[in-house]
Every structure is written in C-alpha cells, then in structure tokens.
Amino acid sequence: MLKKRRKERLIWLDIMITLLTLELMSYFYYGVRSVVLAGVCVVTAVIAELISLRLMKRSFTADDLTCTSDALIIALMFPAVMDYKAAAIVTVFAVVVAKNIFGGRLNMIFSPAAAAYIFALTSWGRQLLQYTEPHIKTGVFEHPTGLVNSASHIFNMTGSVEHTDFELLLGNFSGPTGAVSILLLIVAAFVLIFRRSISAGAFIGTVFGTSFFAVVTPMVTSRAASLKYSLIMNMVLFSAIYIVSDVRIAPKRNYYAFFYGLFIGVISYVLVLTEAKENAIVIVSVLFTPIALGFKNLEKKIENAYSEHLSETVSEPDGSLITGKAGDEHE
Template identity: 30%
Template sequence: MSEIVKLSPRFVQIKGKDTVMLKVKGLKSEKAVNIDTLLVLSVLIFMSWFYYGWRVVIVTLISVASAYISDIICVKLCGKKYEKDDLSAVVGGVLMALMMPASVPYHIVILANIFAITLGKQFFGGKEHNIFNPVIVGYLLSAICWKDLVLKYPKPEEMLPLTSAVENPLSVSLTQTLTYAPTPSNTIVDIVLGKFYGPMGTTHIFLILICACILSFRHSTSGLTFFCGTVTIAVLAYLYPAFGITRAESVFYELSSGTVLFSLLFFAGDYYTVPKTISTRIVYGVLIGVVTVLFQRLGNTENAILYAILISNPIAISLDDNAFSFRKLWDEIVEDMKASKTKTVEKKK
C-alpha cells in the first residue's frame, strides 16, 4: 500500500513503486518553524523599541491583530474552520510591522495587513496555496498607495509620540541616500548596529545575521537560499559596483541597504513558498540575487529585493515540479539499468 508523505503545505508526494520521495534534511513542522521565527523576531522588536520607543510595540500589536482578525474573517467567509494553532497570520503581522517605518500611521498598518491577507493569501486559497509572499504583497501595495508615509523614516534614537500621526522630521532610506552620495554620513559601525534611516526592524544588520545563523541551525529557514542569495548579490556588487568608493564598500552598502538581509532571511526562506530540494533552493537564491541587482541597477528601485522575491515565488513552484519529474525519471533509468544488469548476470549463469 502506498504511503502519503507530506513534505510541506505545497509539496505532497506518494511514496510507492511509481513515485519517489524527495527528502529534505531537518524538515520541521509548520508550527515549530513559526515559533522559532517569532522568537528571533522578538529580538528585532526589542531593538526597534530601543531605538524608537513604545510606538514600536503599538504598531506591532496593531499589525498582528489586524492580520489575525483578517485571516479569521476570510477563512470563515470561505466556509472553512480556522486552525487554532495557526501562527502564520501572527508571523505575517510581525513581519509587516518590522517592514514599516516606526512613524507609520496606524490605519496604514491595518490596511497593509488586509491587503496581505485578502489579496496575497486567501485569494489563492490560503497558506497551503501561496504563490506570492502575502506580506510582500501587502507591503508593496501600501508603499504604492502611501509612498511618503511608508518609504520615509524617522531618525533612530529619537523617541516618537504614541499618536497615529507623527510630526517628527522624516528622511529617505539609506538606499536613496547612496543614489545621491557615493558614501553616506553614517559610519560602518552605525550601519552594522542599525543606526540609519530605514524600516524599523530591517536595519539591525548584525542581529539579522545572528538570527540567520540560529534559524539555519534549527532548520527553520532555508540557510542555503539565504547564503546563495547573499553571495550572488555580493559578487555582482563587487563586479559591478554602484555604491561607495571601493568595491568592498559597494558590497557592504549593497547588502546593508534595501532590506536585503532581512528579506532574504524571512521572505526568500519563507516556509510556504521556498523550494523544497537542495538544488532548487540554490537556483532560487541565485535567481533572487540576480534579479535584485538588475532592479537596483536598471531602475534604482526602492527595496528591489522584494520585487525580485515576488517574481521568483511562482518560479519556485516550477522548480520543485521539474526537480520531482527529473528525479523520478532518473530513478526509473537507474532501475532499468539495474534490471538489465540482473538479466545479463542470469543469462551468463
């Protein structure tokens, strides 16, 4: 009797005579991955609170609540039962909050999560059928609708009021600053510690790298995709420098700006959309890196990596399907060769 094996919400195969099981080393359950992700995200929330004050906590709570409630309503409207231990909306709400400036009006956070859940997640049938990363969909739509409020940021270490509207002076991100000046006024130490204009949770470069190591070690993200994407962007930044004076500075600024490391870790390595085999994860990471640099060079796009991941998401599904077909074909060839060899030996006897 064939055995049904569920590798992920999107990758189910039947283990039998005519099919093959593609093993993923260290595969964890969805709930375990989400819990690990929330734990490391809590560190980024703490650092954001340290730089901007209690407004960060309010934005995060509003974001999580709006994402969770929107998800429940959509599931109920579809006539389905909501899973009580489903943490996907909570993780998405935290990620959405950390992608926003600390000064973002509260209503924009709510609408961004409604966009994410309705258009990015439930429109395609829910988390098990995600084609695009819902958080990216919601964030980009909000950035298009309210550009000046989503893509301009307060100064770090400047406490913000708790009211929805913030009157503190706002500035463009490090990416846009580098467009006009070869080197920013921020020191390398400041950039590593996250003391520069940008989304409140994505500027903590040093902490994000530590989070990447923890999640990769615990098999709660695709460390391979993160590594390949990072290396690809670094190599292209070295070969075709756009920022800084030296090639080394170009690599540093390319990886530090535009939410690159944060997006590679939490969006490119997303449990629901990342490819499921080693080879496809390598291809996926390289593809995201190449498309990111192309967007950055050709269009000077703000947060270019988000568009790169959005474009690469559907390709990930195709990569998995092709990998499975190729593996199945290869195993059939090997079986035929073994059978042929066995027959030859029997004839000699």
C-alpha cells in the same frame, strides 16, 4: 502528517522568536509607537484570517496562527510612524488577498508580506519611505514630524553613507524598523539556517548573487564598500532571511533554491544600480514567483519519477533486485 505539522509549528516559533528580537530592538530605537504598530498588524492579521476562513467554510486552527509571523514581517518593513489604518489595510490585503485567495496556508505561491509591501508601496508610497531618525521617539497618537529619507535612498542616489561601521552594525541609521539591525539579522540568519527554519540554499544564493555583482559592478569606488553597503542597505539581508528564504515559498532542494535566490539577488542589485530602486529585492521576490513554481514543479517530477522507479523494483528473496517487467517474465 503529525510530524510535518509539528515541524511547521517549530519553524513558525523560530521565526517568531527572531522577529520579536528585532521588534525589541525597534522599541529601543523608536519607542512604544513601533510596538503598537506591530500589535495592530498582528491583531488585524488574526481577525482577517479568522473571518476569511469562515467565509471560505474552513475551520481556524492553531496552525493558522502563522499569519502572525507574516504580520510581524510587515510591521518590521514599515517605518515606526506608519499610519495605523494603512498598516491594518495592508495586513488585511496580505492575509485575504495575497494568501487565502491564492490557495491559503498550504498552497502559498509568494510571500504575503512581500505582496503586501508592494501594495503599500503603490498606495502609500511616500509615507512608506519616510522615516524618523533613530532615538527620536514619537508618541502613540502623535503626528510624526522631522521625517527623513532612509540611508538606503541616500546611498542609492549618491553612493555615500554617513554612518560608521559600528552604527551600521547596531542599526543606528534610518530605515525600516526591522531591517536596520544588521548584527541581529546576521545572528538570526545563522540560527535559522542551523535550525533549518529557512532555506539555506535560497539565503546563500541571494547573498552570493548580490555580493558577486556588487564586486564586479560596484556602486562606489571601493569594491569592499560596495559589497558591504549592498548587503546592508535596501532591506537585502532582512528580505533574504524572511522573504526569499521562506520555506513555504522557496524550492525544497538547496540546489534549486540557490539559483532561485541567485536570480533574485542579481536582478534586485541591477535595479538598484540602474534605477536606484529602493528595497528592490522585495519587488523582485514577488515577480520571480514563476521561477519558484517552476523549480517546485521540476522537483515534483523528479520525485514522481523516482517513486515510479522504486515501485517498479521488486526485491528477490536472496536480496537481488529486478524490475517489475523482468519479474513478469520470470513468472
């Protein structure tokens, strides 16, 4: 148990380091407003976690600080100028409703950040999908002006992207503060997979599913451009790392996790292609919760069957193995 807790804390630390790196890039593009927004989400998450656990007569431990990573993910899916009150309400929803009511930290069935994003989309949809241009910095309490649609929205509606590959790689285009830094996201994916802090199977499955359909049924004339933009736009890469590949949610075995990610990648691409649904992958990741649960139940059945098989096996002094039934007959 102690070893498992230590591993969970290391995973949380790895996730936090990569998220803070994305937040630093967000500060570079959007100024202190994005940092304050992240702070509001993190502080609100800790307070909500503490109060909700007390109401459920549970003690608050260091392990419950994992709520801060969910809060940072939420902040990085927001525009830098998201209303603080709305951000706080959404974060409370993530901690209290999406996580603790549905079983808490040890029994999560879907990503709290993804569920919270859907809640924000239904309640503050217009504000959630309006962004400032990079390098236009809004004051901490200043009312935002000159808001624009995201590059993902323009791509979904017109099939065109008015940015160079270099700008796209560095995140110099409008969109959620943490989902546009493509170069950092690629580095984060490699680091987290190497550290086994995210599900490699789920990540590869999501990328493969999106890429395959982007080539087979391209959104633009060029298949190469369709592949590139389908991974960069609509928070696909960000969600593949921090939502779909969350080890708390994804199946443990990479084989099952691959198909879990594959289904999410394919369906979200189809929604973007047919409905021009912006950031569809976040919605699909929550809708596909039953599939993740199904794979996990299958994994448990396999593990139980294997354990029963081992328990029925008896080792003879000479090293030969016989089943429990054979052993009874021998006696």
